Amino acid sequence: MKKKSRTVRTFGIMVANPRQRKYVLRKYLARKAAHMRLFCFTPSEIDWKRKTILGLHHAKWKWVQQRFPFPEVVYNRCYTTKKTTIERLEAAIGSSKCFNQQNRFDKYEIYKLLSQPLAPYLPETVPYDRETAAQLLETHKVLYVKPCYGYQGKGVYRVEAKESGEIHISQHYFSPQFVAADVPQYQTKLDKLLGSALYLVQQGVNLQQWNDQVFDVRALVQKDESGVWSVTNVVSRIAHKGCFNTSICDKICMSDEVLRHLYPHEKADVFLQTIRDISLKAAETVESGTGLHLGELSVDFALDNDERLWIIEVNGKPQKEIYDEFRGQDAVYKRPLQYADYLYTHSPLH
Template structure:
């Protein structure tokens, strides 16, 4: 009796440029199941007329470029605000078959969405203008001025009003890069630094530190094989001494380890449970509020000296490399493939 042949499902991973294809594909190939064919491609490799894609594929121990028919499901890893390619792909392969339709979020738009259900966890955040920049500095003494569509702490300024009346402005590090003598001088300097880009102002948090180092708490939230949001893991990036930007980190560890240095286990468990609950709520709110079809995001928290959790930002394209050093990091790469399988059958 002849063996029944197994149906092979083809999934495509879309990346921004050809250099990323092999690097990204390697990560996911190790986690795919036998009935899955994966290939990696860029938007420019789509042939809309022939309904095919020139993608990178691994076959018979070799990396090969192959022309594929449109895949059943597309996992978008392009960091962009444009949705046109995704919309065209969905028109061809079916609605809801591409996930992470857009993964470069506008921080202010996300803040507005979260401000209803998660208000107690959000620092005061407003769009930048010079009057508000002066007013909020009087209220909070420390502010962060961030580009609405920035990433990895680029273009973020920390502003602190000193007792002397001076205003210290810095990037990445607490040590001032610029010192303004008074508020008008500070306003002029900020206008000069920010130019015409869209920025927001966020209330500064009195950050809890570990070993005199700032740390964040990042919850990775991904959809699973049932199409349901779940928290894959919670890690912390520990900044270098004197640095407030956790993207420039000295080390990465599980948040439980950092919290255990600061609190008894019972309190650590309570923090982690709150982080999971808030992160799931944030993911559901962002997806329903934006109307985007998402499969993963990360929620960054800060913990203040009064043991209060704050949502600092939500990232639509979580950095995967930060998880590679942990045992059990397989789930980080497996989840999107499990979710792609779920989409294939639903």
């Protein structure tokens, strides 16, 4: 293939609402290559008849809203289960030109996809019903009840069976919000809390702690300039004391700092390499199993007191803000643009 000259390439970043456009675009503008022209838009700003988009971009030191022709590549940052808009865009600009087609995953569907290649790293997970929730609590003593389409720990309940026979139900913090005297009372309360939403039940993990605080390990996996999955970084969110939800975090740091605090450096490095290997396998499995065209995702791990790694969940729209306080993390924002460049260059039309 002949090397292409660096003509200006227009890439669009699709976000959920107009308020997000400037904030998101500013992050990527700082990391774009000179030959890239970026604009940010929402689904409602697409004019399907004229094949144009009213988008926000930055030109001559100011923010400008103008009408663009359909871009060369679209990077989807809308957190949604719907693919309708992306499918219409693909019909217009090409099926290989839109990535992260759908990025709000059904946690149970992802669990099923990962359960064969990565079974040793998955806590037992089943769809919620009152009988199953009672049986698994008897088996594991601690459960997490999660919405299938939840995010940032919202709607997650921790359930613990005490030796006294009481059952504690808590949200965000280990201290119980509700204490059930027996299993029927626990079932009734949980049914009321969950309502009609789809939930799953996940085996609780005896979490390793750092300075008496729960932490997770999040691997950010993104496609690079060669179109290949690679691990951009591995960070840890340290929850506030008494809190099990790491989305409500006291601090964020690189995971090697946490692991090397807990273990000798060689052992910590083995954990990190294992995390990288599992995360790459998870990304490949999710993309091939769902049939979605993806460009990034994150894999959240917990480490238990027996030094065993567990995949807690996979996120289709990684939260980028958690990386902003780290120096040298430009790749978080640069990689999606490099992958967009790759898609342009490797399009059948080019």
